[in-house]
Structures are given as C-alpha cells and as structure tokens.
Amino acid sequence: MKRYRWIPAMIAAVMLSACTPKITPDTELTQESDSTQQVETTIIPNMQISDKFYRTLIPYKESASRGLVVSNINTKYDMKEAETGLMRISQNFFDTEKYYFQEGQYLDEETLKYWLARPNQTTDKGPEYQGLNPSSIDEKTGEEMEATVRATEAPVYLAHIIEQNYLTKTDDNKVKLAGMSIGLALNSVYYYQKEQYGEFYEQKIPEDELIKEGKKIAQEVVNRLRARTELADIPITVALFKQEERNSIVPGSYLTYNFADSGKTALGDWEDINEKYVTFPMKSPDDVYRDMNTKFMNFKQEVDKYFSNFTSIFATGFYQNKKIQKLDIEIPIQFYGTAEITGFTQYLTGLMLNHLPLDLHITVSITSVNGPEVLIIKEPNSDEPFVHIYE
Numbered sequence: 001m002k003r004y005r006w007i008p009a010m011i012a013a014v015m016l017s018a019c020t021p022k023i024t025p026d027t028e029l030t031q032e033s034d035s036t037q038q039v040e041t042t043i044i045p046n047m048q049i050s051d052k053f054y055r056t057l058i059p060y061k062e063s064a065s066r067g068l069v070v071s072n073i074n075t076k077y078d079m080k081e082a083e084t085g086l087m088r089i090s091q092n093f094f095d096t097e098k099y100y101f102q103e104g105q106y107l108d109e110e111t112l113k114y115w116l117a118r119p120n121q122t123t124d125k126g127p128e129y130q131g132l133n134p135s136s137i138d139e140k141t142g143e144e145m146e147a148t149v150r151a152t153e154a155p156v157y158l159a160h161i162i163e164q165n166y167l168t169k170t171d172d173n174k175v176k177l178a179g180m181s182i183g184l185a186l187n188s189v190y191y192y193q194k195e196q197y198g199e200f201y202e203q204k205i206p207e208d209e210l211i212k213e214g215k216k217i218a219q220e221v222v223n224r225l226r227a228r229t230e231l232a233d234i235p236i237t238v239a240l241f242k243q244e245e246r247n248s249i250v251p252g253s254y255l256t257y258n259f260a261d262s263g264k265t266a267l268g269d270w271e272d273i274n275e276k277y278v279t280f281p282m283k284s285p286d287d288v289y290r291d292m293n294t295k296f297m298n299f300k301q302e303v304d305k306y307f308s309n310f311t312s313i314f315a316t317g318f319y320q321n322k323k324i325q326k327l328d329i330e331i332p333i334q335f336y337g338t339a340e341i342t343g344f345t346q347y348l349t350g351l352m353l354n355h356l357p358l359d360l361h362i363t364v365s366i367t368s369v370n371g372p373e374v375l376i377i378k379e380p381n382s383d384e385p386f387v388h389i390y391e
Helices: 009-017 066-072 076-090 109-115 147-153 207-226 287-306 338-355
Strands: 027-032 039-044 100-103 158-169 174-187 189-193 200-204 236-243 253-260 275-280 314-320 323-332 361-368 371-378 386-389
Touching: 066 109, 066 158, 076 158, 076 174, 076 236, 076 253, 076 275, 109 158, 147 189, 147 200, 158 207, 174 207, 207 236, 207 253, 253 275, 275 287, 287 314, 287 323, 287 338, 338 361, 338 371, 338 386
Parallel strands: 027 174, 174 236, 323 361
Antiparallel strands: 027 039, 100 158, 158 174, 189 200, 236 253, 275 314, 314 323, 361 371, 371 386
C-alpha cells in the first residue's frame, strides 16, 4: 500500500485522474466578446489531464447567471451532477480534443429570473422574456389559483437552467463559440405554502408528467436561443435533469436529451438516459442493486468488528444502464490519534480489496470534526489503491 503525505496540486490532479496527461505548449489566442465586441487575450492550458475532460480557457469566466444556482437547486449534490452530467452528455457532440469549455456567457441573471417565473409574473416584458413555468391564473375565473390547486394543476416544473459553452480554435488564431449545451433542472417535488410565512407542503410530480412538460420547455428555450443572431447557427444540446428532494443525500440524474444541429430549431427524437445514484446500505434493494448491497454490507460488518467508535458508514453508487460504474464511500470517525487513523486506513484498504468488486472505481473518504483525514482511491482492475493521509 502506498502512502503519500504531500503532493503538489498538479501532480495530485493527474494521479486522481489515473490517466497519462497530454502535454502540449500553451497556446495564446484572442476571443471576441459578443456582448461588448471587445477582443480579449485567452490561453489554452498546456495540459489535458484526460480525454474525459475538456480544457478550460484562461482566464476563467464565470457563468453570467452564477449566483442563481445556489437558490434554485435543492442540494449541493444536484448542483455538481447537473453540471458534470451535462458535460458527459455534451461529449456525444463536442469532442474533448477539439472543443474547449467555458461557463455560459449568454443567459444572464436577469434573463433567467424571467424565464424561471410564471408568465403572469412577467407581463412587463416581451415574449422572449415570458416565464416558462405554468401560469397560476385560473383561465375560467381569471383569478389566482389557490395554493393546493396550483400544486396539482400548475406546479413549478423548471427550477434552473444550466448553460455551457463549447469553443473551437479558428485558422486566424482566435477562439469562437462553436456549440452550446443547456440543462433544464426540473423539480421532482413542488414545495408550496398555503399562506405567507406558513408551513411548507410537498407535492410530488410524476416523472412522466415532468418529462412531458420539460420537453415543451426545451423546445421553447431553443426557439428563443435561435432568435439571437449570435446563436442562430451553432449546434445546441438540451437535456432534462430531475433534481432530488431537498433532504436527499444523493444527486438527481439526467433523464433524456436532444440535439438541434447548426441553424436548426426543431428538436427531433429524444434519447433516453438510464442513470441513477443510490445509497448503500439498502434495507430492501431491487434486483439490480442486490449484489452490490450484499457486498457493501459484508464490508461494513467487517469494519464494525474492528472499529466500533465511528458514527456511521454509507456509500453512493452511480449506475449507468443498470450497471454500477463507481462507488463513493463516506466514513465519519470520532478518533483522532495518528497511529489509530493509520491502522484503520491499512485495515480498511485490505477490506476494500477483499470485499468490493475489483473492476469498480472506488473512492473512500474518511473525515472527522477536524476535516478530511484520509482519501483512498482504487481504479478499476487495480489492486494498488492510492492512499493519502492528511497532515
């Protein structure tokens, strides 16, 4: 077992990717801002850690609507997966070798606030700013629906919009926008109040209803993007993300995606995505999770025998097409002695190799009230995990 106490940031990033980085000379280019028509100098980094990741232009530009994600997405797990999941989908259309990543620069905070509202809340703006969620006005009476009626007949489906830009290098030493991906974060649960400052109630939204309404919203979003001159001819990917409820400890997942090729507005057939995050251990697992649940339970029981003074141990499994792809294990501990942590780490690593699948990517994070204590990473088909004990 290998033990590292200090690793420079760049080397650590390479080791964690378990890939040989592709090193090329730094490339300095210019980028024209569509909003200001100013030309800026930008740099393409000299290292690509893996062909699974996009290179990001320097200086890094934050999303034009960055501040909204915290208030619109339910959990930190959903925030991360909504972004990384959209990147995975984007790789179907935008090759990591040819395209460079940039956070969305075209949908600003004001625009998104209007789009995420209800149409009866945005009557002061033009059609391109009308709210994309259902109206809360009863068509028969012209009055505002009661809260319980809104919950069933007109819930808020669209919670947030994630924009990602993909750029390419031109022959005249510039970078230009060459593609865009849009993630529509949808609510699996609608939270509402019957009175101001009152108790919150929940209304679950059926997945088939969520997908149906999400597809309608997706087409309207593409229509509005195409109406902008600077976005009229680029390829656009759009995907539907189902976020989990507020107290969930696992992220939601993307359900389906579509693609509008250069200059086209109409979306074609949707491509379903079979991805899911689950928590182990499970009390009554479905057939697809039963084998992994049994292995994890055996692993957990062996840990319990040796060290009983930690609070809990749980894991998050990521499944694609009903096959587990990775397992992230969290172990909060109550002991702090260096020798005890070292002994626990050695024992734990052996258990991981003996009880958990060899062909699986596994990450083990041991934490205490003082913060991270140990990080263990095992790549698929490797029996030599990377182990780092923090100092």
